[in-house]
Amino acid sequence: MAFYPRALYSIFKFNLLPASNVLLIKLSTAPPASCFCGAVQFSLTAKPMFIHACHCRDCQIQVGGPFAINGIIEAEHVVQTKGPKPKRFTMPTESGRPHDIYRCPTCATALWSDYGRRKVMLFVRMTTLKNARRFSPDVHIFTRSKLPCDQLALIEEGVGASARARATKKKSKGKDKPLAHTTVKGATTKKPAGVFSVYYDMKKEWPAASLKRREACLAKMKRVAK
Numbered sequence: 001m002a003f004y005p006r007a008l009y010s011i012f013k014f015n016l017l018p019a020s021n022v023l024l025i026k027l028s029t030a031p032p033a034s035c036f037c038g039a040v041q042f043s044l045t046a047k048p049m050f051i052h053a054c055h056c057r058d059c060q061i062q063v064g065g066p067f068a069i070n071g072i073i074e075a076e077h078v079v080q081t082k083g084p085k086p087k088r089f090t091m092p093t094e095s096g097r098p099h100d101i102y103r104c105p106t107c108a109t110a111l112w113s114d115y116g117r118r119k120v121m122l123f124v125r126m127t128t129l130k131n132a133r134r135f136s137p138d139v140h141i142f143t144r145s146k147l148p149c150d151q152l153a154l155i156e157e158g159v160g161a162s163a164r165a166r167a168t169k170k171k172s173k174g175k176d177k178p179l180a181h182t183t184v185k186g187a188t189t190k191k192p193a194g195v196f197s198v199y200y201d202m203k204k205e206w207p208a209a210s211l212k213r214r215e216a217c218l219a220k221m222k223r224v225a226k
Contacts, residue, residue, distance in 0.1 A: 031135075032081075033128040035104035035111060040083035042111070044124065048073045049210035050188055051126060053137035055146040062091070062101070063110065063125075066147045069137055070113065070123035074217050078112065078122055086111055120221045121214075137193050138186030139205055143179070144197045152182075152195055175201040 034041040048071030059068035080086075086102035093099050100114040113123040126135045146152050178194035186193045188207055194200060203211070 032130050033111075033124075034130075035083075035107050035109035035128065037104065037107035037109070039106040040080065040086055040104045040109075040111060042078060042080040042082075044071075044073060044077055044129070045079055046073065046077040048124065048126070048135065048188060049213050050139075050206050051135055051137045051186060052123075053140045053193070054142055055140060055144075055150070055152070056142035057145050058091070058093075059142075060145070060147070066150045067140070069126040069132075069135070071126045071135060072121065072123055072214075074213065075114075075120050075122050078124060118218075118221050121217050135187045136184050138189045138191075139193055139200055140182070140195045141199055142197075143195055152180075175199055 031044050032041065033043065050072045052070045052072070053067045054070060055067040060066060062068065084105050087105040089101045089103060091099045091101060097115070098117045100117055102111050102114070103109060104111065109128065110125050111128055112125060114121075115123060126132055129135060140152060143150075143152055176196045176198050178196055178200070180195045181192035182195065184193060185191055188210060189205070194205060206214070
């Protein structure tokens, strides 16, 4: 197999990946992605742990559309195969925690985000993938600020006002009950995606294997911090 990328490295210097035959095999089958101009190219060497469609106002403004589709994945599985180092832009947040968006330095396409500057877990913009249609969201969050043109508005209209009110009132530790479910199944859950006014209960929505991956990722973050 002839595959010799000009640059083969992970996005963080502390987590360089060896250019081994195993890695090359992974990259040859990994979903490719790129910015709009093609200067920055990368691949995902594993499937995302979970995929959000976020309808919050911040995401709407930042992407210039009704919502952002983010695949949550370990940083070590985001491997840049071509181009210059993405440029970091730090965005203000209500929580005060940093939100770093990494963009192509040439065309400014958003490639991924690092929420909280964890450096081990990224939120990849799934629409940058060549086969983006394969990665449908597992949940829709912050739909309280969805736009009127959003198809979710039609789904929620069918739920009825009384059902929406009951779902909004029933919360567990600040997490919403789903207002409805889409007809499209999520890429990681293989179930109809839940529609949440704000957020959801991770233990109820994430696949068990994804929860284990997230735990391992956060444990790694603590080791790196030391």
